[in-house]
Amino acid sequence: MTHRLWLAPMQGYTELLFRDVYAEIFTGIDQAISPFISALPQGRSKEREWNDVLLGANTKMPVIPQIMGNVAEDLTLLANRLYDLGHPVVNLNLGCPFKMVAKKKKGSGMLCFPDELDALLDILCSGMKGRLSIKTRLGRHTRDEFPALVSIYNRYPLEDLTVHPRTGVQMYAGVPDLDFFEAILPEIHHRVIYNGDLWSLPRFRALSTRFPSLSDWMIGRWVIPNPFLPGEIKGLHFDPEEKLALLKRFHDAIYERQVARLDGPGHVTSVMKAFWVYFQDAFEEGARLFKPLRRLSDPVVYEAAVEQIFASRPTVADFNG
Ligand SMILES: Cc1cc2nc3c(=O)[nH]c(=O)nc-3n(C[C@H](O)[C@H](O)[C@H](O)COP(=O)(O)O)c2cc1C
Incomplete structure (x- = not known):
């Protein structure tokens, strides 16, 4: 079917x-x-x-x-x-x-x-x-x-x-x-x-x-x-490294467009933090790493935190294990 x-x-x-x-x-x-x-x-x-x-x-x-x-x-x-x-x-x-x-x-x-x-x-x-x-x-x-x-x-x-x-x-x-x-x-x-x-x-x-x-x-x-x-x-297959790279591209594209669309850095980080409520499930320690970020509003701190999370162990590859 x-x-x-x-x-x-x-x-x-x-x-x-x-x-x-x-x-x-x-x-x-x-x-x-x-x-x-x-x-x-x-x-x-x-x-x-x-x-x-x-x-x-x-x-x-x-x-x-x-x-x-x-x-x-x-x-x-x-x-x-x-x-x-x-x-x-x-x-x-x-x-x-x-x-x-x-x-x-x-x-x-x-x-x-x-x-x-x-x-x-x-x-x-x-x-x-x-x-x-x-x-x-x-x-x-x-x-x-x-x-x-x-x-x-x-x-x-x-x-x-x-x-x-x-x-x-x-x-x-x-x-x-x-x-x-x-x-x-x-x-x-x-x-x-x-x-x-x-x-x-x-x-x-x-x-x-x-x-x-x-x-x-x-x-x-x-x-x-x-x-x-x-x-x-629909029948596609992704390698684990490919998944992680695509997930990063996905995040970055959403982030860049929110920066272009919204007024004020605080507004952007608040929208992005909402995405991390779900994005965090793509990383083994996503919940722990994301927790201290809940109060941040500075994009520089946000970007550094995102790099840290993406450097941690992903679970995306294991979703289908
Ligand atoms: C943050 C959030 C916003 C939602 N907004 C809507 C909405 O505008 N209209 C709607 O019919 N359902 C809305 N839903 C429900 C989802 O469409 C869906 O029915 C629900 O998340 C269950 O599916 P899932 O387990 O695949 O997420 C929302 C769900 C969430 C978590």
Whole structure:
């Protein structure tokens, strides 16, 4: 089977700059979903979020815009503005786990109100000029919410359904509930994109063997310390030294473009430190070496620290061991 690989939306990480750099250095990702664009009243949006999905800018990696909100009319207007911009498909965020978002019945916060979700999808799907895809968790509080959600999703002509088999309150803790996902998968009438904890080639092989009907896989956090994975899934092989050199190139390209884009060195180092939350997993002692850097803001100190981490023992080569 030919597998289709999706870059997960990750606000603060997988914006255009990251997608461009990734596509210049690596291969394997077929399609990205953008970090969410908030649907403001009258379908307006924040300029920064809108600019991230402009077609003229997104030439290196195809992107589907993701929208998030709780007012069907605002979501419909935003989806139609995106359609007019050239996006025939938009993705609805029904997964964001954060309390501040969820308590407003946005993201995963909508999953425990199935009747309201149904009414929202009814207005959205009948008012949209283009097609809708959805990214969901199993529920807000418990997976027991999911069967009712599946019967709602099945009633709408969705492009596809991305399932991250955790609940909202679970955040990123614990493990995806694969047994439950396996049991409910035959009930879903849409093309399913699996998402969650896909960190290595052996992990991909285990999941694709367990779920042979799935052709679509979405990778999020692990694409940062293990950017080779999409290529490896597509059959490429990298030597350990090659991996380390490519990882350094990846880091440096992100860093250089952030320096060019952002005002002030403190701003750049703070964005880069966020990347190290995930990059550190590419090094055996990444967590220890990264810890003292949390308070730094001077780029010279940052660059020296990065050199030190890259000189330490990488684990990237072992990911597939
Ligand atoms: C920092 C961060 C930001 C995220 N932003 C979004 C987002 O904007 N939209 C969304 O649907 N999911 C978002 N997610 C969730 C990811 O898309 C994905 O579902 C999750 O990380 C699980 O996949 P993974 O195990 O491959 O990382 C975010 C996750 C993280 C860690």
